[in-house]
Amino acid sequence: xxxxxxxxxxxxxxxxxxxxxxxxxxxxxxxxxxxxxxxxxxxxxxxxxxxxxxxxxxxxxxxxxxxxxxxxxxxxxxxxxxxxxxxxxxxxxxxxxxxxxxxxxxxxxxxxxxxxxxxxxxxxxxxxxxxxxxxxxxxxxxxxxxxxxxxxxxxxxxxxxxxxxxxxxxxxxxxxxxxxxxxxxxxxxxxxxxxxxxxxxxxxxxxxxxxxxxxxxxxxxxxxxxxxxxxxxxxxxxxxxxxxxxxxxxxxxxxxxxxxxxxxxxxxxxxxxxxxxxxxxxxxxxxxxxxxxxxxxxxxxxxxxxxxxxxxxxxxxxxxxxxxxxxxxxxxxxxxxxxxxxxxxxxxxxxxxxxxxxxxxxxxxxxxxxxxxxxxxxxxxxxxxxxxxxxxxxxxxxxxxxxxxxxxxxxxxxxxxxxxxxxxxxxxxxxxxxxxxxxxxxxxxxxxxxxxxxxxx
Amino acid sequence: xxxxxxxxxxxxxxxxxxxxxxxxxxxxxxxxxxxxxxxxxxxxxxxxxxxxxxxxxxxxxxxxxxxxxxxxxxxxxxxxxxxxxxxxxxxxxxxxxxxxxxxxxxxxxxxxxxxxxxxxxxxxxxxxxxxxxxxxxxxxxxxxxxxxxxxxxxxxxxxxxxxxxxxxxxxxxxxxxxxxxxxxxxxxxxxxxxxxxxxxxxxxxxxxxxxxxxxxxxxxxxxxxxxxxxxxxxxxxxxxxxxxxxxxxxxxxxxxxxxxxxxxxxxxxxxxxxxxxxxxxxxxxxxxxxxxxxxxxxxxxxxxxxxxxxxxxxxxxxxxxxxxxxxxxxxxxxxxxxxxxxxxxxxxxxxxxxxxxxxxxxxxxxxxxxxxxxxxxxxxxxxxxxxxxxxxxxxxxxxxxxxxxxxxxxxxxxxxxxxxxxxxxxxxxxxxxxxxxxxxxxxxxxxxxxxxxxxxx
Numbered sequence: 046x047x048x049x050x051x052x053x054x055x056x057x058x059x060x061x062x063x064x065x066x067x068x069x070x071x072x073x074x075x076x077x078x079x080x081x082x083x084x085x086x087x088x089x090x091x092x093x094x095x096x097x098x099x100x101x102x103x104x105x106x107x108x109x110x111x112x113x114x115x116x117x118x119x120x121x122x123x124x125x126x127x128x129x130x131x132x133x134x135x136x137x138x139x140x141x142x143x144x145x146x147x148x149x150x151x152x153x154x155x156x157x158x159x160x161x162x163x164x165x166x167x168x169x170x171x172x173x174x175x176x177x178x179x180x181x182x183x184x185x186x187x188x189x190x191x192x193x194x195x196x197x198x199x200x201x202x203x204x205x206x207x208x209x210x211x212x213x214x215x216x217x218x219x220x221x222x223x224x225x226x227x228x229x230x231x232x233x234x235x236x237x238x239x240x241x242x243x244x245x246x247x248x249x250x251x252x253x254x255x256x257x258x259x260x261x262x263x264x265x266x267x268x269x270x271x272x273x274x275x276x277x278x279x280x281x282x283x284x285x286x287x288x289x290x291x292x293x294x295x296x297x298x299x300x301x302x303x304x305x306x307x308x309x310x311x312x313x314x315x316x317x318x319x320x321x322x323x324x325x326x327x328x329x330x331x332x333x334x335x336x337x338x339x340x341x342x343x344x345x346x347x348x349x350x351x352x353x354x355x356x357x358x359x360x361x362x363x364x365x366x367x368x369x370x371x372x373x374x375x376x377x378x379x380x381x382x383x384x385x386x387x388x389x390x391x392x393x394x395x396x397x398x399x400x401x402x403x404x405x406x407x408x409x410x411x412x413x414x415x416x417x418x419x420x421x422x423x424x425x426x427x428x429x430x431x432x433x434x435x436x437x438x439x440x441x442x443x444x445x446x447x448x449x450x451x452x453x454x455x456x457x458x459x460x461x462x463x464x465x466x467x468x469x470x471x472x473x474x475x476x477x478x479x480x481x482x483x484x485x486x487x488x489x490x491x492x493x494x495x496x497x498x499x500x501x502x
Numbered sequence: 503x504x505x506x507x508x509x510x511x512x513x514x515x516x517x518x519x520x521x522x523x524x525x526x527x528x529x530x531x532x533x534x535x536x537x538x539x540x541x542x543x544x545x546x547x548x549x550x551x552x553x554x555x556x557x558x559x560x561x562x563x564x565x566x567x568x569x570x571x572x573x574x575x576x577x578x579x580x581x582x583x584x585x586x587x588x589x590x591x592x593x594x595x596x597x598x599x600x601x602x603x604x605x606x607x608x609x610x611x612x613x614x615x616x617x618x619x620x621x622x623x624x625x626x627x628x629x630x631x632x633x634x635x636x637x638x639x640x641x642x643x644x645x646x647x648x649x650x651x652x653x654x655x656x657x658x659x660x661x662x663x664x665x666x667x668x669x670x671x672x673x674x675x676x677x678x679x680x681x682x683x684x685x686x687x688x689x690x691x692x693x694x695x696x697x698x699x700x701x702x703x704x705x706x707x708x709x710x711x712x713x714x715x716x717x718x719x720x721x722x723x724x725x726x727x728x729x730x731x732x733x734x735x736x737x738x739x740x741x742x743x744x745x746x747x748x749x750x751x752x753x754x755x756x757x758x759x760x761x762x763x764x765x766x767x768x769x770x771x772x773x774x775x776x777x778x779x780x781x782x783x784x785x786x787x788x789x790x791x792x793x794x795x796x797x798x799x800x801x802x803x804x805x806x807x808x809x810x811x812x813x814x815x816x817x818x819x820x821x822x823x824x825x826x827x828x829x830x831x832x833x834x835x836x837x838x839x840x841x842x843x844x845x846x847x848x849x850x851x852x853x854x855x856x857x858x859x860x861x862x863x864x865x866x867x868x869x870x871x872x873x874x875x876x877x878x879x880x881x882x883x884x885x886x887x888x889x890x891x892x893x894x895x896x897x898x899x900x901x902x903x904x905x906x907x908x909x910x911x912x913x914x915x916x917x918x919x920x921x922x923x924x925x926x927x928x929x930x931x932x933x934x935x936x937x938x939x940x941x942x943x944x945x946x947x948x949x950x951x952x953x954x955x956x957x958x959x
Binding site: 151152153154155177197198200204208209211212221223225226227228229231232233234235236237238239240241242244245247248249253265284285288291292293295296335336391392393394395422425426427454455456457458459460461462463471474475476478479480481482483485486488489490501502 | 610691884
């Protein structure tokens with residue numbers, strides 16, 4: 046879309062009355078900056094950027110949009126990967142960034158109430174002053190907002206220990222599509238008084254309501270961290286080992302998988318030597334953390350796992366960072382080979398090894414030049430499948446990988462969500478009955494169909 | 503209701519075709535036994551008891567009921583406390599008890615798929631063979647079914663450590679009110695492909711769907727348990743101490759509050775002496791459990807809490823059971839004084855102490871003969887308020903207590919749910935906008951309004 050759609054006069058006037066000049070932004074440069082995602086993959090055009098200052102203004106905006114039939118895209122830090130917060134079809138952009146209040150940390154309950162537009166970094170900073178933290182943390186913490194993290198049920202590296210964002214949401218305030226405000230922010234961990242709307246909004250990608258505030262549970266800051274890097278010849282042995290560690294090590298903080306070609310690529314790009322002897326085919330980075338030193342326990346469990354080869358243990362910060370860098374630099378290193386197909390999938394634990402074997406053949410059958418990079422969060426069955434060396438727009442690659450995932454009862458989107466980018470494959474993970482239930486719920490809460498209409502289902 | 507309503511001929515014939523004589527039960531004695539709860543407080547009449555043998559039969563039954571406009575009450579073990587599974591207005595009873603398959607325990611993922619009608623005991627037995635268990639456990643384990651526990655988001659003694667049922671549901675199969683079957687049982691812990699219907703069904707009390715199967719996450723069996731009983735003069739000090747222990751002791755397995763009159767009543771009824779010196783006004787039973795011996799850590803934390811008086815620590819099984827009995831015998835002991843008003847409420851942590859002070863005055867103002875018994879799950883802010891010595895049918899007592907809860911931003915039902923018994927107070931915990939959202943969701947998934955129509959909202 047090259048020409049920004051116009052905002053009809055009556056709607057414009059109504060929005061101006063509510064938002065004033067600071068809140069109704071028509072400047073094409075500013076609107077344009079909010080209409081494209083950070084990767085540049087998703088480029089849209091919006092008639093205006095709406096920047097309400099509080100929940101009441103959000104509700105007024107939603108009412109106006111409903112009355113004028115104007116679709117809108119709620120937007121936080123715009124750090125998503127699936128085009129879920131970009132106005133690809135001329136929607137209005139509703140930025141929540143001005144709702145950035147971080148409330149006083151309730152140290153008794155270990156909770157905090159924050160505006161949807163507060164960044165993750167702001168939350169971590171406030172919590173950190175009381176030796177607390179939000180258990181979900183992301184590299185994009187300076188931009189990613191809490192509202193966006195809840196709307197996409199953000200995951201990250203530590204889901205194996207703490208669960209995804211959903212587990213930490215203990216209260217919510219949101220404006221539904223009918224412009225009604227639902228507020229449930231007391232942070233009660235036991236509250237069986239009807240449906241948990243907050244849980245329903247987790248992962249709903251802005252299609253049911255505009256989140257305006259969230260109450261979050263916090264966890265204590267860890268005082269000890271130990272990292273081990275383990276080599277395996279068979280990915281099945283790695284899966285078995287992590288299954289065992291999850292049971293035996295309650296403070297298992299991460300369990301990350303990498304194949305040898307990815308580790309070699311990262312090492313070569315950064316001039317490092319290979320971290321383990323024996324040139325293993327698979328690497329598992331495992332981290333334990335907590336308020337007690339888990340070194341002995343981790344070392345014993347890691348050393349006794351069937352199929353494990355060479356192991357490196359990092360006790361101090363710099364050495365831990367070095368091992369973590371092997372994993373964290375995967376995306377950057379792969380991107381140097383050209384824009385990859387990026388698939389983010391989950392497999393059931395007992396299908397993961399088989400999938401890792403088959404996915405290479407499935408892609409090779411399409412194009413023998415393709416390179417398949419496998420890495421991800423083994424503790425959750427979450428594999429990032431990147432494919433380079435092929436046309437980045439050739440959807441047959443995505444088709445082939447995601448169909449294979451579906452044949453193994455996996456999920457076509459582990460943590461990135463569906464957005465606009467993955468809609469055409471949603472039917473692989475969700476049945477007709479489920480999709481029909483989704484649409485019924487959506488219509489129930491957003492009868493005018495104005496909330497992110499091109500996202501999800 | 504004294505006369506059982508008749509089942510219209512065409513519906514009866516259609517149900518007979520689907521269920522056969524084993525599944526369509528008209529014998530008044532059998533139907534009657536399923537129409538009353540175990541306490542005898544809720545007595546209904548049903549035209550028939552439906553006992554489908556599998557999910558397909560459940561779907562067929564729901565379709566028939568939808569087509570004939572026949573309301574039904576899903577029923578598991580019928581162990582609830584709020585009349586949510588009793589046909590109070592002549593509904594059909596849909597028992598899930600025949601769907602009692604317990605699948606093979608997946609030790610790799612630490613999960614198991616079970617039919618909605620499987621009892622908690624059956625799940626624990628299967629899991630126990632692999633040193634695993636469902637983290638939510640209840641005294642009613644031989645009768646309570648998994649489907650009922652999910653539909654009511656059951657809690658219990660260990661929510662402080664493991665969360666309520668909701669946290670352990672990683673897959674679901676259910677028949678929606680439109681007779682569609684939704685099935686999502688792969689047990690993927692990361693799966694951002696739309697709304698989490700399983701989470702929506704947790705605590706929905708049979709109003710959105712009939713659960714037919716659930717995939718549950720399991721946790722390792724604990725190898726160590728330590729219990730301490732601590733005396734406090736001020737309930738505020740007890741609240742502060744538990745808040746601190748929750749942060750410092752990740753394996754805090756229970757933190758139970760009792761007031762001195764309750765402990766004295768239990769001790770007197772059982773011929774025990776008082777467990778602590780100094781006659782404290784409040785008792786907190788705290789348990790730590792896990793795969794490591796937490797004794798030293800617990801003893802240190804307990805001993806150093808501000809305001810703590812005498813402490814008894816139980817290291818061995820019999821002594822632990824003795825301390826637990828003080829808490830567990832509360833209900834039985836109080837029931838000997840006549841049927842109590844039983845209120846099950848949650849308060850925000852920072853309002854709990856004030857509430858405990860005020861609730862006695864509020865009740866005394868209504869009737870000076872009333873006795874107020876306070877005990878419950880302090881780690882979750884969940885207080886069981888029992889009131890004896892007054893007319894058990896005098897709703898002014900419930901009104902007064904629940905209004906006080908609402909003034910402190912609490913929940914009028916912590917773990918028991920709303921059912922039919924608490925409906926008239928639901929507005930105290932939920933706003934008009936929330937209730938309207940509940941009803942919209944309900945209509946979306948059960949357009950004919952046949953699922954537990956007299957329950958919840």
